[in-house]
Amino acid sequence: MTVLLDPAEIPLSLYIHMPWCVRKCPYCDFNSHAVPNGALSLELEQQYLQALLADFETQLEFAQGRKIHSVFIGGGTPSLISAQGYQWLFERLSVMIAFEEGCEITLEANPGTVEHDPFADYLTSGINRLSIGVQSFNREHLQRLGRIHSSDNAIESIQLARQAGFKRINVDLMHGLPEQTLEQALFDLKLAVENGATHISWYQLTIEPNTVFFRTQPVLPQDETLEQIQLQGEQYLKAQGFINYEVSAWRKERPSAHNLNYWQFGDYLAIGAGAHGKVTQPDGIYRFQKTRLPKDYLAKVPAEHGQWKRIAAEELPFEFMMNALRLNEGVESKLYTQRTGLPLAEIEPILNGLRQKKLLLDDPDRIACTEQGHMFLNSVLESFL
Structure with a gap:
């Protein structure tokens, strides 16, 4: 037996997917594609932003009177899009569905590859939280992971974000990397903490299908080493005042409003190539997915809601x-x-x-x-x- 659902009681977030990156990493199974000709042209940026706007318009009925609770811009590498482009987008999105006061807007960025504009410009555009994809500060591990930044790039990006005025900075780190030692894993955490991360997403590398690592398996640390990395890493973060509020999430500030909404089974609209959404209607809960390939997404504007399915x-x-x-x-x-x-x-x-x-x-x-x-x-x- 089910009761009639009231969407008004459920927070509504927005996920925006930017599908391009500079280069595909060997462990990545996300919907990301190398940017055409090594750089995103202004023409392609504008075409994609217009498509996002049209996509959003098809989802207005799902709002059911709600405001946007949080926004997360993922990828790919979202910082390939200009700060001016984001400001243009936010202004038009918020006219169609109002954003809550103080709405958390997170941008994923890669260290050393804030490709388009300085951090300060993204802050001015309305983005108020950064998630920096460091993964490791170790040169050899970065090379094995196919990352295009250096350890110095990673440290500098955190420091520059703080200097630009960002108060909320998440750093993504992976552990259990190929041939990683306990000391190397702990040093990665130490550098993130000492350079000003206010939130750390710390998760173990998993080998996913349809990745280079799946086809050519790297040598990963032994189970005993993985256990010690987990144990001593947790002890270190706790000693530094971080709170482990989710399996892989550690915070010194308030939790990520966007991720918390996911974990509390909230709703989220989804725009962009390959974006996934979940919406509650009075008669049930539905999931949908947008076309994955950027060229297909742009070929039919607005993109249809693929795999539209009511959850049984x-x-x-x-x-x-x-x-x-x-x-x-x-x-x-x-x-x-x-x-x-x-x-x-x-x-x-x-x-x-x-x-x-x-x-x-x-x-x-x-x-x-x-x-x-x-x-x-x-x-x-x-x-x-």
């Missing part, structure tokens, strides 16, 4: 928990019904069973993993399938 009621418990249980504090129990339309009573036997096994907190008002539950998160999630 029997799939919702797993979908909700797959996100919510990544948060260390979990979510309030009442959020389950509010975000899925399903009565909590239907999954109470599963919740109680997991609480008895000490995998979930013994708290009827909150759904959250215990420390042991986080260690066996996949097994916990399988209970909801």
Whole structure:
């Protein structure tokens, strides 16, 4: 049995995908494509921004009276687009659907390749949070990962972002890199912290299908080394005042509003080649995807909502928990019904069973993993399938 959903109670974010990058990395399975002729022309930038605007217009009905809660610009390398282009885009998007006051707007940027404009110009355009894709400060590891920046570039980019006036700077770091030692992994964290990161996304390298690394497997650290990297890395970040609020997310400031909305099973519009969206309507929850290839996306403006699919009621418990249980504090129990339309009573036997096994907190008002539950998160999630 489902209850009628009220979209007005659910935050609405916006994801914008910029599909081009300077060069494709061997570990990357994202929808990214080498930029034509090594640089994004003004003509192509304007054509793409116009397509984004037309795409957004087709999604106005999904807003259901809501304002935009947060914006995340991912890629690819979004800083290939000019700050002036973003300002132009934000002004027109916010006319169609208003942005909340203080709306968090995050831009992904690569160190040493803020290809178009200085950080200060992006801040002026309305972007108020940066996510810098460092991955490692080690020269050899950067080469193995196919990154085009140096350690000096990475350090300088964080410092320049701070000097430009950015108060919120996330640094993406990977660990468990090919032939990486414990000392090297910890040194990466140390450099990010000492140079002013206010938020760190720290995650282990996984080898994904359809990547160069999948076809030519690199030599990865032994399990014992990976365990020590995780253990000592967590100890270091905690000692530096960082809070681990999600499996791979550490903060010294407030959480990322955009990612928090994902993990709390909120809604998000999606514009751009290959962008994925999730929207709640009174009769159910829907997912959709935009055309992946930039040339196809631009060939038909506005792009259609591909793979438009209503999430079946029997799939919702797993979908909700797959996100919510990544948060260390979990979510309030009442959020389950509010975000899925399903009565909590239907999954109470599963919740109680997991609480008895000490995998979930013994708290009827909150759904959250215990420390042991986080260690066996996949097994916990399988209970909801």
